[in-house]
Structures are given as structure tokens and as C-alpha cells.
Amino acid sequence: MKARAFSYFRAATIDHALDAHARAGDDARFIAGGQSLVPALSLRLQAPRLLIDITHIDELRGVRRDGDSLRIGALTRHCEMLSEPLIAEFAPLLHAAAPFVAHPAIRNRGTFGGSVALADPASEFPAMTLALDAEIEIAGPSGRRRVKADDFFIDLFETALRPGELITAIYVPLFKADQRFAFDELARRRGDYALVGCGIMATCTGERIDDIRISFFSVGNTPMRVKGAEASLIGSDLNAQRIAAAQGALEGDLAPPESDEVPPAMRLHLARVLLGRLLGRLGEDA
Incomplete structure (x- = not known):
């Protein structure tokens, strides 16, 4: 299939982009990397009258x-998560997750802001904003605001994006000397969507x-924090008993949906296995 006909506007500033969207109303979409929007256009899952290109907004x-x-600016590309020294030093969890993002x-094209805005529950970066x-x-018609990832x-x-709004940046607390992190995912093939994935930040x-x-991904309709498992670990040494308790708590934290690909019970089992591995790594880093 091919996309329906649409108009194109290249915005030079955020205000230009917001004004163009306001004029077109609900019949406009912002486009940056386009790694999700372009396939949706081609399949006619979306058919906006206007595409607003934001890739030239410094x-x-x-x-x-x-x-x-x-x-981290919204147009930061996924590949920059691997190459940018400041991300490696001060947001190493994002750096660790980046090689697992697709291919x-x-x-080379997908953007950090676009991934967070789409909020695909099987994507790595939205879940990592929760862990971080x-x-x-x-930015939107009513001005600028910040929203916690939670x-x-x-x-x-x-x-939480409202009509006509766009993400301008993501602010991540600087990684500190008393913190540890771990990331991994389980997939049938490298580059496939994960059957289950997880990122951890610990002080x-x-x-x-x-x-x-x-924070887990591919286990629900959104990225998921597992607060029961977190509570079972806080204030304790990271030993085998505490790890087992955290794994057990996942049954109350997660309720994977029915899927033709993976039964919920299997996905929950994989989440327990993955959590055990990652907590074991944190313990080794002590």
C-alpha cells in the first residue's frame, strides 16, 4: 500500500511547528526519524492531512x-546513545540498552524523543526512562511543562502528551558513584522485539x-515498574534470599496480557529468570 496524499511543512523552530499543528488541528502529525510513523502511513493506519518535519529544529x-x-534532546538518534560520551558517563543504562534497539x-534514523512519544510497550527506551x-x-500551545516518566x-x-504537543527533551538524573545499573532482554533473535526485557538502577x-x-518492557500495555519487587529489596543486602523474594513478588507486580506469541505464564517465568540474572550482576558489582 501507499500513504494517502498529504501536505508537508518543514519547521525551523518549535513555535513554527506548534503553530502549523494548531492550524491543521487533529489532522497533522509531527515527524522526525519516522521509523514508526512512515510504516503506519504506508499501511494507512494513519492518514494525516499535514506532516510537520521537526528534524531541522536545533x-x-x-x-x-x-x-x-x-x-538529552528529543532528536538524539538511537545510534548516538552508543557514541555520545556524556550518555556513556552519566546515563550508562541508556548506553547499555542502545545496542538492543532493532538494527x-x-x-541511525530513529530518535529518542520519538520512541518515548510512541510509547511502544515492547521498546527499550521508554522503559529505561522509568528506571532512570x-x-x-x-512543548505545546499552553507553554512548556515537565512530566515524570512515572x-x-x-x-x-x-x-500524557496532549493534542498539538511534542517532546523537546528528556532529563535524566546524573549517574552517581554509589549507583549500579543492569540491563538485558530475552528475544528469539537479536533485533527482534523482546519477549521480555528489564533495566535496573540501584543506589x-x-x-x-x-x-x-x-522497569520491565514487553510484559504489559505500558513500560512497567515492579514496585513490589523493589520494596522487597530496599534496605537489604543483595543475597540469594532477597533475589528469590524479588522474583516471587513479580507475580503480584506483573499480569502479562494474552498473546498468540507467548502465553502469559511463560512471559512471567521469563521475567523472573531475567530479574534473577540482573540482580545477580548487581551483586557481583558490589
Whole structure:
């Protein structure tokens, strides 16, 4: 199939993009990397009257320190998560997740902001914003605001973005000396959507877990924090007994949906296996 006919507007600034969207109303879409939108257009799952190209807006680019956070521009491409030294140093969980995102051709075009905005529950980066306690900066007709990642993902492909808004940047707390991280996913083939994936950020004193955020993907309609498992670990040493308790808590935290590909019970089992592996790695890093 081919996309329906549409008009095209290349925005030079955020205000230009917002104004163009306001004029077109609900019949417009922002486009950057286009790795999700272009296939949807081709299949006519979406048929906007206007495409607003935001790839030439300088304000949406760049990675820099901003106080206690790392500001990652929405147009930062997936491949830059691997090559940008500031991300490797101050957001190493994103750096660890990047090689698992699809294939090089997609990583060369896809953008961080686009992935977060789409909120595919099987994608790596939306889930990592949860694990990192990130904030999403949004621009819209009513001005700018920030939304915590915990409040951003609402339901399947549904986020806190309002009509006419776009993501401008993601703010990630700087990685600290007392923190540890771990990431992995289980997939049939490298580059496939994961059967289950997980990222962890932990703050530790020696072997004791002072704080921890564990985020799964491919286990529900949104990226999922497992707060029961987190609670079972906080204040304790990371030993075999605590790891087993956290694995057991997943049954109350996760309820994978029915799927033709993987039964819910199998996906939950894989989540337990993966969590055990990642917590074991954190313990080895002590």
C-alpha cells in the first residue's frame, strides 16, 4: 500500500511547528526519524492531512549537563546513545540498552524523543526512562511543562502528551558513584522485539540496597515498574534470599496480557529468570 496524499511543512523552530499543528488541528502529525510513523502511513493506519518535519529544529538536538541532570534532546538518534560520551558517563543504562534497539539502519534514523512519544510497550527506551526516574519536557500551545516518566505512560500507545504537543527533551538524573545499573532482554533473535526485557538502577551502600527502580518492557500495555519487587529489596543486602523474594513478588507486580506469541505464564517465568540474572550482576558489582 501507499500513504494517502498529504501536505508537508518543514519547521525551523518549535513555535513554527506548534503553530502549523494548531492550524491543521487533529489532522497533522509531527515527524522526525519516522521509523514508526512512515510504516503506519504506508499501511494507512494513519492518514494525516499535514506532516510537520521537526528534524531541522536545533533546540531539539544535543546532549548536555544541566545542573544535576543530563538533558538529552528529543532528536538524539538511537545510534548516538552508543557514541555520545556524556550518555556513556552519566546515563550508562541508556548506553547499555542502545545496542538492543532493532538494527543499525533503524538506530541511525530513529530518535529518542520519538520512541518515548510512541510509547511502544515492547521498546527499550521508554522503559529505561522509568528506571532512570527521568522527566519528559513537553512543548505545546499552553507553554512548556515537565512530566515524570512515572506519570507519562498511561495505556497502550497512550501518554500524557496532549493534542498539538511534542517532546523537546528528556532529563535524566546524573549517574552517581554509589549507583549500579543492569540491563538485558530475552528475544528469539537479536533485533527482534523482546519477549521480555528489564533495566535496573540501584543506589547502594556496600551490599545494601538503599533505593532501586526496576522497569520491565514487553510484559504489559505500558513500560512497567515492579514496585513490589523493589520494596522487597530496599534496605537489604543483595543475597540469594532477597533475589528469590524479588522474583516471587513479580507475580503480584506483573499480569502479562494474552498473546498468540507467548502465553502469559511463560512471559512471567521469563521475567523472573531475567530479574534473577540482573540482580545477580548487581551483586557481583558490589
